[in-house]
Amino acid sequence: MLAEIKGINEECGVFGIWDHDKATELTYYGLHAMQHRGQEGAGIVVSDGLELKAHKGLGLVNDVFKHAKFDQLTGRVAVGHVRYSTQGGKGIENVQPLLFHTQNGSMALAHNGNIMNNHKLRGELEDQGSILQTSSDTEVLAHLIKRSGEKISEKSIANALGKITGAYAYLILTEEKMYAALDPSGIRPLSIGRLGDAYVVASETCAFDQIGATFEREVLPGELVTISEDGLSSTRFAMRGRRSMCAMEYVYLSRPDSDVNRVNVHASRKRMGAELAKESPAEADMVVGVPDSSISAAIGYAEESGLPYEMGIIKNRYVGRTFIQPSQELREQGVKMKLAPVRGIVAGKRIVMIDDSIVRGTTSKRIVQMLKEAGAKEVHVRIASPSIQHPCYYGIDMSTREELIAANNTVGEICSILGADSVSYLSEAGLEKAIVKDKTIHQGICTACMSGNYPVQDGKREMSYTNS
Structure with missing residues (x-):
């Protein structure tokens, strides 16, 4: 994403x-x-x-x-x-x-x-x-x-x-x-x-x-x-x-070829996709991942569901990172420049669109719109992490509840906002199962932005x- x-x-x-x-x-x-x-x-x-x-x-x-x-x-x-x-x-x-x-x-x-x-x-x-x-x-x-x-x-x-x-x-x-x-x-x-x-x-x-x-x-x-x-x-x-490694390192932040706390990021993302397929199946023709960090989860979802994985969205590698642009309007233009649907693949098809997470929903809405403009018959959004409903105080730029779409809307309302045919998130239990190898003191993840359970408080x- x-x-x-x-x-x-x-x-x-x-x-x-x-x-x-x-x-x-x-x-x-x-x-x-x-x-x-x-x-x-x-x-x-x-x-x-x-x-x-x-x-x-x-x-x-x-x-x-x-x-x-x-x-x-x-x-x-x-x-x-x-x-x-x-x-x-x-x-x-x-x-x-x-x-x-x-x-x-x-x-x-x-x-x-x-x-x-x-x-x-x-x-x-x-x-x-x-x-x-x-x-x-x-x-x-x-x-x-x-x-x-x-x-x-x-x-x-x-x-x-x-x-x-x-x-x-x-x-x-x-x-x-x-x-x-x-x-x-x-x-x-x-x-x-x-x-x-x-x-x-x-x-x-x-x-x-x-x-x-x-x-x-x-x-x-x-x-x-x-x-x-x-x-x-x-x-x-x-x-x-107990260790509380940031779950977003596995969901989005780290490179797929990195091992974080002895867990390979790509492999954990594939397991997230597989757990998501078990929890939230969809009647569809293909699975499409949002480049780049969602590709691993999309592959896992496709393998578990038996649906084919297709490259239904391509990424322009020659466009600079758009989040440095100073205004939301320019950022949205950056999305159009960076991502494009593959019309010949998605036209007339029922699509499962896998994304790693949603914060504001702006990009997800635009991608769903692009897929439907390209002729997709249905777009079922599946998110390979739990909904983000709480601010992060530990170094990720999600500082207020007001900006978080899941903190202010139901899943049904989010579905309507995105223009999707359905929306489902991975459960916290599914996320933990995909990441944590064992539950000793050396393993464990921080899901504060999802659960509201903060491992470190602002105190001594x-x-x-x-x-x-």
């Missing part, structure tokens, strides 16, 4: 590599692999062991680094970031990694997620004399780390993390070490890989495949990982509960600084 209209704008992607002679170039390729997670800005900070140097800008990775002087970004350690803004403005000052210089060392921060108590913390910092230079919640952590005046260390980082509430995956780079941290509920994805003797950390495992690295393990909820010339060590900065979470 098109994120630009639905409102499910991707979060951000972080990438880091330690001890490789082509650290900057590999970080560029790692960011390129995760371009789908953010298109508003990108940046890389590299360390040669003596100083940190940065290059960042607004736009896509290719554009930002088109004229970069890589020969001046030398070093064996680097961290990078692709950004979609859910907190803070869209100016260059908010593009990450954020780089800070102090008298006793420098620090770069790359962040995926959202700090829920950001406003409160910013107020406290300002009351104590801090002057923040950006509107990004990422900067808050840097001030918390340095507030004690101590040198940046595992302890100062852990103490700072203990003061924030929310969903986050952090990469922190100094001249001597690289740190990776994940929120206590494990809402955001973060993995560790190896490329020869080099360590690699990334939001998605597709970045490992891009550079030839191999997956080692997930960063655990509440874990602070330190990578240095002494190797890799681990500290637990928070009491770990029990924290501790202990070695794991």
Whole structure:
């Protein structure tokens, strides 16, 4: 589905590599692999062991680094970031990694997620004399780390993390070490890989495949990982509960070839489609998926239902991402430019149109209309996730109930609004069955935007600084 209209704008992607002679170039390729997670800005900070140097800008990775002087970004350690803004403005000052210089060392921060108590913390910092230079919640952590005046260390980082509430995956780079941290509920994805003797950390495992690295393990909820010339060590900065990985990583956000919490995204989407076919069959002639993230679910639905899967909608690969357009009118024009029905396939047919999710319904309505204008006899909309009825406070751009079509309309009303012949959603039980392999403490998903059950509240979470 098109994120630009639905409102499910991707979060951000972080990438880091330690001890490789082509650290900057590999970080560029790692960011390129995760371009789908953010298109508003990108940046890389590299360390040669003596100083940190940065290059960042607004736009896509290719554009930002088109004229970069890589020969001046030398070093064996680097961290990078692709950004979609859910907190803070869209100016260059908010593009990450954020780089800070102090008298006793420098620090770069790359962040995926959202700090829920950001406003409160910013107020406290300002009351104590801090002057923040950006509107990004990422900067808050840097001030918390340095507030004690101590040198940046595992302890100062852990103490700072203990003061924030929310969903986050952090990469922190100094001249001597690289740190990776994940929120206590494990809402955001973060993995560790190896490329020869080099360590690699990334939001998605597709970045490992891009550079030839191999997956080692997930960063655990509440874990602070330190990578240095002494190797890799681990500290637990928070009491770990049941993992609550964002379900939308599987439904829409992550690339199909990524493994999130050891579950392949494409395979989980196929299972979502299969469960949807069991729960909501339709008398139809074919199954059509909305490119690109719905294709896997459409294949699963077709296989389970016995209906043929057809390419009834094509995507124009040469149109830029339209969610960056400033007005709804221009965004809707972008849908017409990006998607088109295959008239010779859908004309006179009863279609099951599979989509991964609906937020506002604007794009779904337009696609149903396009299919019927192309001669489709019937269009039965099947959504491979539960209805989204609640805001997300953890880093996805769905902030108010007023914009959510399912929060304000019944399924029958949604069907009428879309102009479809029927509409059905996957159940929460079906979603969990498709994703969760087992129900141990290491498995589990956050379905807050669907169920209203938020794993992290905007309050103080029990924290501790202990070695794991």
